[in-house]
Amino acid sequence: MIVEDERIVALNMAVELRALGYEVVSVESSGENAIARARETSPDLILMDIMLDGEMDGIDTAKAIRSSSDVPIVYLTAYSDEKLLSRAKESGPAGYLLKPVGARAVHASIQIALYMTEVEKRLKTCEARGSYLTEPPTQPVPTHWPVNARDLRNELKKALMECSLNIDFCGRTLRDVTDQVTRYMCWDAIQRCNGNKKEAAKLLGISRDSLYRHLKELGVLPEDHN
Amino acid sequence: MEKELQASLDQKALLLREIHHRVKNNLQVISSMLELQSRFNDGKSVAELLRDAERRIRAMGLVHEKLYQSADLAGISVDEYLQGLVSDVFGFYGAGESGAVKVKMEFSGTSFGIDTAIPLGLIVSELVSNCLKHAFPIGRKGEVRITLCPVDEGEFELTVADNGIGLPECVDFESGRTLGLQLVGSLAAQIRGQIQVLRSSGAEFRLRFKGARMRQRGNNDHSTPNNDC
Numbered sequence: 001m002i003v004e005d006e007r008i009v010a011l012n013m014a015v016e017l018r019a020l021g022y023e024v025v026s027v028e029s030s031g032e033n034a035i036a037r038a039r040e041t042s043p044d045l046i047l048m049d050i051m052l053d054g055e056m057d058g059i060d061t062a063k064a065i066r067s068s069s070d071v072p073i074v075y076l077t078a079y080s081d082e083k084l085l086s087r088a089k090e091s092g093p094a095g096y097l098l099k100p101v102g103a104r105a106v107h108a109s110i111q112i113a114l115y116m117t118e119v120e121k122r123l124k125t126c127e128a129r130g131s132y133l134t135e136p137p138t139q140p141v142p143t144h145w146p147v148n149a150r151d152l153r154n155e156l157k158k159a160l161m162e163c164s165l166n167i168d169f170c171g172r173t174l175r176d177v178t179d180q181v182t183r184y185m186c187w188d189a190i191q192r193c194n195g196n197k198k199e200a201a202k203l204l205g206i207s208r209d210s211l212y213r214h215l216k217e218l219g220v221l222p223e224d225h226n
Numbered sequence: 227m228e229k230e231l232q233a234s235l236d237q238k239a240l241l242l243r244e245i246h247h248r249v250k251n252n253l254q255v256i257s258s259m260l261e262l263q264s265r266f267n268d269g270k271s272v273a274e275l276l277r278d279a280e281r282r283i284r285a286m287g288l289v290h291e292k293l294y295q296s297a298d299l300a301g302i303s304v305d306e307y308l309q310g311l312v313s314d315v316f317g318f319y320g321a322g323e324s325g326a327v328k329v330k331m332e333f334s335g336t337s338f339g340i341d342t343a344i345p346l347g348l349i350v351s352e353l354v355s356n357c358l359k360h361a362f363p364i365g366r367k368g369e370v371r372i373t374l375c376p377v378d379e380g381e382f383e384l385t386v387a388d389n390g391i392g393l394p395e396c397v398d399f400e401s402g403r404t405l406g407l408q409l410v411g412s413l414a415a416q417i418r419g420q421i422q423v424l425r426s427s428g429a430e431f432r433l434r435f436k437g438a439r440m441r442q443r444g445n446n447d448h449s450t451p452n453n454d455c
Contacts, residue, residue, distance in 0.1 A: 006251060006258075006416075007254060007257045007345070007412035007413060007415055007416040008255045008259055008262075008409065008412055008413070009254055009258045010412070011258070011262065011408060011409070011412045012258035012259075012261050012262050013258075015262060015265060016261070019265070029415070029416065068455075078247075078250060078254075087339065099254065100254060100257065122234055
């Protein structure tokens with residue numbers, strides 16, 4: 001879903017996103033309408049401008065939407081002053097892009113936001129159950145990222161390089177973000193291979209030693225390994 | 227006295243920021259239109275695409291010209307603006323020179339802020355250029371009629387009609403292949419308008435919308451646009 005008061009800018013964004021394979025469920029220009037449409041359409045992600053038509057701005061709108069839903073929100077705005085950034089952070093956004101921004105950077109940011117949301121959701125579920133390694137994922141992660149970990153890390157690095165000047169991870173460092181993704185990738189691969197670490201390392205495109213190192217560093221070492 | 231001076235200075239600073247914001251917005255709209263054009267080129271030559279882009283930018287520029295000449299910064303005379311705009315589009319396509327296509331305009335002394343005037347001007351520019359490009363194949367005589375009048379409290383109706391060869395069966399403002407119609411659909415939504423297409427004799431587009439004077443943006447502090455842009 002796109003929330004943007006300049007309709008031509010929104011039309012262009014919608015056309016670009018559709019060309020990249022996304023479905024744009026709704027384009028809204030005011031916060032009030034965005035809240036209603038988000039409830040109706042349950043989008044996977046919202047791109048939110050800060051200055052909008054109507055009484056509410058994008059940050060108030062995001063807060064209202066996030067009070068009843070976990071939908072990730074990526075701000076897309078021309079404004080970057082500290083006051084605004086700290087208000088925006090309170091709404092728990094998945095990203096903050098400064099206009100003008102190209103379609104590739106928006107794409108990268110959306111992919112990271114969707115991935116991180118999925119990772120956090122799964123980690124939360126597993127943490128609640130007390131283990132990272134006993135619960136197999138019920139569904140594969142919905143992402144266009146390559147399965148191979150090395151390719152994924154390269155893609156991620158490229159994406160981060162491309163938008164690092166424009167993106168804000170809401171207090172997390174890039175290292176935090178990549179670590180979290182790596183941690184999930186390793187855990188996911190082991191689950192997919194029914195605990196067989198040799199196979200998991202093969203699936204990830206890394207050596208078994210590297211897999212152990214990652215697991216150790218990231219604090220998700222299987223119980224039978226010291 | 228000092229307080230009044232300070233208030234006046236604050237007001238001026240606010241206006242200046244507002245202008246910067248609008249310039250930036252307009253440039254962003256132009257940039258988006260150019261990007262859209264590169265995608266919806268519809269087999270047109272580069273020269274044609276550039277002419278379309280030029281016409282759209284002129285429609286936006288004319289609003290600022292009128293605003294600059296206006297004593298009232300919160301609104302511009304839409305009559306004058308649309309008259310100038312339509313003449314410009316006619317001149318742009320060399321229409322009217324041979325006298326084959328005539329133009330008739332009727333307006334009712336309305337004044338809008340630029341938040342309404344720019345989308346309205348772009349809509350008129352698209353629809354009139356559409357008439358001139360498609361409704362009158364070489365040699366065909368006819369008339370283009372443009373009217374704007376109030377219909378209800380705060381509501382207005384714009385009509386752009388011609389007595390040319392008529393429209394194709396399907397006119398799609400949302401996912402059509404032509405960029406012009408998609409722009410009209412999006413801009414109509416921006417001014418909370420509804421479009422009706424009639425095919426009585428030739429083509430007629432009616433747009434009912436809410437007109438507004440210039441609004442001050444946002445109660446929150448949006449005072450620092452990104453200076454890198």
